[in-house]
Amino acid sequence: MEQTFATNLTRARLLRGLSMEELASMANCSKQAISHYESGLRRPDSSMQLSIADALEKDIDYFYNDANVAFNLHNVNYREGMLLSPAQRSKVEELASARLNDYLELERIAKELVAFQNPLEDIIINNTFEAEKAAKQLRKKWKLGEEPIYNISGFLEKKGIRILKIDFGFHYSHEGLSGWAEEKRVPVIILNARQQDLARVRFTILHELGHLLLEIQESLDMDDIERICDAFAGAVLLPAEILEQEFGKNRTAISMPELRRIKEIYGISIKAIMVRARVTKLITYESYQKWLTADYPDAAYGQYNGTEEPQKFLQMLYRCLSEKKIGFDKAAKLSGWDEAEFRQIYKQQVEF
Known part of the structure; x- marks a missing residue:
């Protein structure tokens, strides 16, 4: 007791x-x-x-009461237009709740439970223009300047946002979900564990961050909300000022080598770059439509070579092990591995 x-x-x-x-x-x-x-x-x-x-x-x-934490999904309609069935939604929430319990318990043991503060609190968003302004304010408040963000997941974890990778156990093409636990005190982003293009993962993380941070006008429909979160994600990844510096103004077309270079530096997909160019009026809508008809497969042009693997949980786990705050049995239980399997993984890390 x-x-x-x-x-x-x-x-x-x-x-x-x-x-x-x-x-x-x-x-x-x-x-x-x-x-x-x-x-x-x-x-x-x-x-x-x-x-x-x-x-x-x-x-x-x-x-x-038992220290179990309840997790609830937030905004469960997605840009692909796919819906989770009630059974699938329940399964995702149960998986996330179980993982969160282990995560928060490890934070308590490591004394690293970070209180989250929303830097965009009380700002009502009505449209994509206001989402663009919110993205600019976020970069200013978090002192990101106009430089590329090389590890979004690691940065957000330091701000108190828990990022989990989960194998849903059923086919689902959407890259990420988000939600809250502990009476809206713990924000959570869930990444689909399937293999994905890294630039897309970065956009997904920031799209879900938009769902968590932005107070969006209640009268807007889901399509409008998704467009707002897309605009927010694109503006955080590639600020309008940088876009103009890189490309100049009033372009009639943008070459693939230019697009590839920005993708590799800023970790944003070529399609998202072109959307940013259209939204910020560096190119006309007609130029954007003409580019769309060319049908360039994004994955074939340029690769972002950074990392977006959530690291905080393993960092805390290994530190608590080295400081003897937990043993291998507890570490294995928290990580969801068999103890013998975990010992082998730990041994390989030490030997490496």
């Missing part, structure tokens, strides 16, 4: 972005007391439990 209370207390405090000292001040107790409660050495009396619950805006029952 003490450990359940300790686990939930630690999680609730970290998700609120509070230090032990800050919580102690709010609950009118000492930092040492909070440390003892979170380590399971002591359990607060009923009066202190109420003070802590009030400070963390939780019911008392929260601290005694």
